[in-house]
Structures are given as C-alpha cells and as structure tokens.
Amino acid sequence: MTAVAAVTHAPARGSLLRRFATQEALLALAIIALAVVVGLINPRFLAARNLSDILLGNAYIAVAAIGMSMVIISGNIDISVGALIGVLATLSGSLAVAGAPVLVTWLAPLALGIVVMAAQGAVVAYLRIPAIVVTLGMLSILKGGLISVTGGKWITDLPASFHLADLSIFGIPMPVVIMATATVLAALWMWYSPRGRAIYATGGNAEAARLCGVDPQRTIVMVFALHGFFAGLATLVYATQLRVIQSTTPAGLELTIITASVVGGVSILGGVGTVIGSTLAAILIAEITSALVFVNVSPYWTDAVRGALILATVIVDIMRRRRRAERG
Amino acid sequence: MSLASAALTHRMPRWLVRHETILAIILIVALIGLGALNDKFLTVDNLLNQGRLMTEIGLIALPMTFVIVTGGIDLSVGAIVGLSAIMLGYSWKNFGFPLPLAIVFALVVGGVAGFVNGLVITRVKVPPLIMTIATLALYRGLAEGISQARSVRGYPEWFYVLGQGSIFGVPTQLLILILLIVVAGVALDRTTFGRALYAIGANETAARFSALNVDRTKLIVYTLSGLASGLAAIVLVSRVTTTRMDMGMGYELDVIAAVVLGGTSIFGGSGTIWGTVIGLVMIQLLKNGLALTGVKGDATIVVIGLALILSVLIASSLQGRRE
Numbered sequence: 170m171t172a173v174a175a176v177t178h179a180p181a182r183g184s185l186l187r188r189f190a191t192q193e194a195l196l197a198l199a200i201i202a203l204a205v206v207v208g209l210i211n212p213r214f215l216a217a218r219n220l221s222d223i224l225l226g227n228a229y230i231a232v233a234a235i236g237m238s239m240v241i242i243s244g245n246i247d248i249s250v251g252a253l254i255g256v257l258a259t260l261s262g263s264l265a266v267a268g269a270p271v272l273v274t275w276l277a278p279l280a281l282g283i284v285v286m287a288a289q290g291a292v293v294a295y296l297r298i299p300a301i302v303v304t305l306g307m308l309s310i311l312k313g314g315l316i317s318v319t320g321g322k323w324i325t326d327l328p329a330s331f332h333l334a335d336l337s338i339f340g341i342p343m344p345v346v347i348m349a350t351a352t353v354l355a356a357l358w359m360w361y362s363p364r365g366r367a368i369y370a371t372g373g374n375a376e377a378a379r380l381c382g383v384d385p386q387r388t389i390v391m392v393f394a395l396h397g398f399f400a401g402l403a404t405l406v407y408a409t410q411l412r413v414i415q416s417t418t419p420a421g422l423e424l425t426i427i428t429a430s431v432v433g434g435v436s437i438l439g440g441v442g443t444v445i446g447s448t449l450a451a452i453l454i455a456e457i458t459s460a461l462v463f464v465n466v467s468p469y470w471t472d473a474v475r476g477a478l479i480l481a482t483v484i485v486d487i488m489r490r491r492r493r494a495e496r497g
Numbered sequence: 498m499s500l501a502s503a504a505l506t507h508r509m510p511r512w513l514v515r516h517e518t519i520l521a522i523i524l525i526v527a528l529i530g531l532g533a534l535n536d537k538f539l540t541v542d543n544l545l546n547q548g549r550l551m552t553e554i555g556l557i558a559l560p561m562t563f564v565i566v567t568g569g570i571d572l573s574v575g576a577i578v579g580l581s582a583i584m585l586g587y588s589w590k591n592f593g594f595p596l597p598l599a600i601v602f603a604l605v606v607g608g609v610a611g612f613v614n615g616l617v618i619t620r621v622k623v624p625p626l627i628m629t630i631a632t633l634a635l636y637r638g639l640a641e642g643i644s645q646a647r648s649v650r651g652y653p654e655w656f657y658v659l660g661q662g663s664i665f666g667v668p669t670q671l672l673i674l675i676l677l678i679v680v681a682g683v684a685l686d687r688t689t690f691g692r693a694l695y696a697i698g699a700n701e702t703a704a705r706f707s708a709l710n711v712d713r714t715k716l717i718v719y720t721l722s723g724l725a726s727g728l729a730a731i732v733l734v735s736r737v738t739t740t741r742m743d744m745g746m747g748y749e750l751d752v753i754a755a756v757v758l759g760g761t762s763i764f765g766g767s768g769t770i771w772g773t774v775i776g777l778v779m780i781q782l783l784k785n786g787l788a789l790t791g792v793k794g795d796a797t798i799v800v801i802g803l804a805l806i807l808s809v810l811i812a813s814s815l816q817g818r819r820e
Contacts, residue, residue, distance in 0.1 A: 246626065246630075248630075292806070292810075296810060296813065297813065298763075298806070298809050298810060298813060299763055299764075301570065301626055301763075302753075302757065302763055302805065302806065302809050303806060305749075305750055305753065305802075305805065306754075306802040306803065306805040306806035307802065307806070308750070308802065309747075309750055309798045309799065309801055309802030309805075310798075310799050310802040310803060312795075312798060313795045313796060313797070313798030313799040313802065314795075314796075314799050316795040317793060317795045317796040317799065421634065421637075424630070424633070424634050427630060428634070431627075437623075437624060437627040438624070467642070467645055469641045469642050469644075469645050469646055469742075470638070470641070470642040471638070471641075472634055472635075472637055472638030472641050472642070473635060473638030473639050473641065473642045474638065475634055475638060476631060476632065476633075476634030476635025476636070476637070476638045476639075477635055477638075479630075479631045479634060479635075480617075480628075480631040480632065480635055483623055483627055483628070483631055484617065484621050484623065487621055487622060487623050488621065491622070
C-alpha cells in the first residue's frame, strides 16, 4: 500500500453520506436481518424486554469503542482499556460509598481515564515505544494493581443517586442516550473539525500528515486522552447499572471493544473508519451473543463466534484494500 | 579487563554494555539481594522448583524470540496453550484416543494453530499484531466451546513424569527446556535459517531482494510458536494434573516480557536466545522472590508490567545513545 493510496482512501469532507452507504448500511442491515431470522426461530427474542436488555447491557461497549476506533484510526492499538474500566468502576463506586457528592463520583472516572490514557499516549508518541508494549504493560499494572488494592472485595450499598444509568430522558434510558449522543457528536467532530481530520491523516501516513502541518505526536496524545475520556464515560454507563461492583470486568472486555471497532469498518492499517460503524458493530455483536442463547447454542461458543467474526472482517478489509490499490 | 580500569579509561568494553551482560549483572545482584532477605530463596530445592515453574513460559519464549526478531509478534500463544490442553483432554476422553496419540494430537493442534497464523500473515498480509489478536479470541473461544467449561482429570500415572517427575534430581521438563534452549540458540546464531530471521527483521524488502524466502521463513516461525505452545500445554497439564479451558490465559504477557526484557528489540532485527533465557530467569526469580517476601501474586503482575515497559524504555534510550 503506497502512501498516496492510503491518504486518498481516507474519506474526504462531505462524503459522510456516501461512506455511510457502505459498511454502516451493511451493519444496519445485518442487525435487522439477524433479528428477523432469530425472531422467526424463537419469537421471544423480539420481546421488548430482551431488545432493551441487549442495548442497555452493551451500550458501554459501544461508548468505549468510540475511543478505541480513534486509537486504531490513528494507527495505534490499546489493550489496557478493559482493565482501565475495571479500575475506574471501582474508583467511582468507592467514592460513592464513601459519601462523595454524586457529581464527583461521575467526573472522577472521566478525569482518571484521561490522565492514564494521555500518559500512555505520551509514551507512545514521544518515547516511540510501540503502543502494544505500553498498553500490554499497563494492562497488567492496572489489573494486578486493582486486585492488590481492593483485595477482590465487592463494593455494595451504593447510594441510589449514584445510578446514572437508571435515569431516562423523554422515556429513553440514559445508557442509550449517552451511546447515541456520544456516537453522533464524535462522528461529526472527526468528520468536520481539523483536529478530527488530523486523526485520519496521522493514521493514513504520519509523514505526509506532518508535511501538511499536522503534529502527529500531539495528535496521538490527544487521541489517547479522548480514548481515556470515552473509557470513563463507558465506565459510567457500565458501573451505574450495577448494584454490586466487582474488581473484575467481563473477561476479554478489551477484545470485545477492539472487535466492535474493527467489525465496524475501522481499518486496522489506520486512516479509515467511522464511529457510527463501531457503535452499530457493538450492537450487532451483542445481538449475536443474545441470539446464540435464543437458538439454543451454548454461550460457551460466544467467544469463538466473536473471534471468527473479527478474523473474517480483517481478512475482507485487507483484501478489499489491496484490490482497490491494484485498481487505483 | 576489570571494571575499575574500564571506568578509569572511560571506555567501557563493548561486551560490558551489551544488554545481556547488564541484565546478567542485575540478575546476580538480585539473586544475592533476595537470598540475603530470605534464607529459603537460595536453596537448590527452591531454584529447581522455580525451573519447573518457568518451563511452560520458557518453551514459548524461544520461538517468540524468533517471531519478534523477524519484526512480528504472536499474542495468541496463551490461547493456543488453552486450545491444545483442551484438545489433549478432549481427544483422550471423548474420541477415546490412547494418551500417547492424544499428546501428539495436542501438539498437532498447536502446530496447525500457529500455521494458520503464519499462513494468513504471509498470504493475506494481515499485520501479525491484528492477526494474533483475532486468533487469541478465536482459539480461546474454540477451547471454551469444545470443552463447554468441563475439565478433564484422571490421567494415568506415567503421564505425570513429564510435569512432576525428575531425572537425576532435575525436573523432567527443565531438561527438555535446556535441550531446546541449546537447539534454539544454535539455530538462531549459527544457521542460515537464524541469520535469515535477523535479515527479515532488519529490512524485509532487502531480505526479499537477497533471494531469501521471507514468506516460508515466517510461516515456519509462527508454526514453531504454535508447536511450542502445544508442548507447553502438555507440560502444564502434566504438572497440574487437569485440563481447563482457561489454561495459559495471560501467558502472552509473561512470554513477551521475558523476550523483550532479554534485549530482543520489539522492532525486530536484533536479539538473542541467551538474552531471552536471562529475561525468563529474571521474571521467574522476581516472582518467586517477591512471593517469598510476602508480596501477593496480583502485585507481582504489576511488577512484570512495569518491568516490560521500563526494559523497552531503557533499551530504546541505550540504542538512541549508540546512534
């Protein structure tokens, strides 16, 4: 893949609608088609209760995938986010139990998320250590650190005011409101603002971006800081639904989030993708997980399906890019 | 040349500033320090037992050194350990394979898993990082799906010789590891195959123009990584007497930490088996030493994570100064 090809393939201004007609439309279609098929096999799948459970239970993955998409589009990766969400949830819950004002318990995970991720971004950008090494190290620091500090104790007796996710606006539950708002705002910002475009430029070709007046290093720190913000937001959606906060997050959470980004059309070679796609993909993955249960497939197969899905998407993405490069 | 005279001339001999030498010195200092802190640490029994415990990580760290020298990475090794372990127990219990055949089958599963990684990486040109993240999920998922979270135990007594027995007082698996360390060390340093790995890691395009079969070499390296993970799975099952679907979870961190701590550049092109072995021993003794001084297991993961980041930082700053 040549530098020029990578840059021209980054969607240009104003082509939001045209891009939306591809990967995003495909995902939306898949979501509907899957619902119809599984609904025919087992009508209980389409019960309002189940559909809302799918959305509410997985909105935090879509929110975290927004930041992950930015990181991958900028040409990096982060595998520490699952462990970070665990740390932030414990922080938020502990503050709530200790009687901190509710606003503090909601803002603290956002702030710490930004700090931790920006620090990782700075190490990646300025000390030129590959993101995989930094975030792999951070993963174990956060995971091990959390369990050593809490001793694996659960946080219970959370005050009622803590549960942000129980609120709703015009009848729409807060997790869905946050997911939709964050996705749309992030998509518009990445599309139309110079800083948002800089993320695509950095991921497409950092050297070319530099020549166009973009500072790739600052862009990477900004991307990681934003990723930290969305990890904090995801924590809010996740933790405020829980009645008991444990020191562990769902196993392989970082993989689920990366899968959502990649399946959503974010190219692993950087420079391409939208967060609308990653949010739709998060919903699709959650739907598949739930559907497996309704068609009587053991939930132990979920991870294999998720793995096959990410593998297939990656292979198709690379082959499609190569064909386009050959044609172009 | 003695240290003092080196300092006097302000010109350190080349071998002394090598990453491996510095590590070896740190290792010896750490050994003495931990030994002084705890009298159970520097005993033959304890050290041999630590050798037993580090074998699984060590077996995988050898081909991982090859992989990283070529500029690649393999994050799926822990998942392959899980899948191979499950296939060992599953084929023995459910297919009715005799145990020796089940052992071979588990090795083959590991090899095939690694081969698939290598095939897609070389043919479709999927970056190794992404490919092995995807297969990490896939292989672990297969282990979960096939086993349905059921564990298999009750293996015949002879099978435990591998993981729990000793030959001349030395743990069986440690002897296997030492043998493979020698083989891997010679292969990397003294054969055309080994030199090709450095050439690919240093400059893949140049390696191609030098008529090296880059794709075939990479395919072999990833297959070896899978095979070693399969072997590690067998040793692990024999040591802990059971197969579970979560076996090998997080191994990728320990393995990569050992290799990178041992001075292999994460960017490819440089590194030695000798360095990896020191990195491996350091991590194991660090874990053990910390545990003996009362630090809990979870806190030692923190130390390994820190060691990983710091060792890459120090290595890259040393390299920057040399340039």
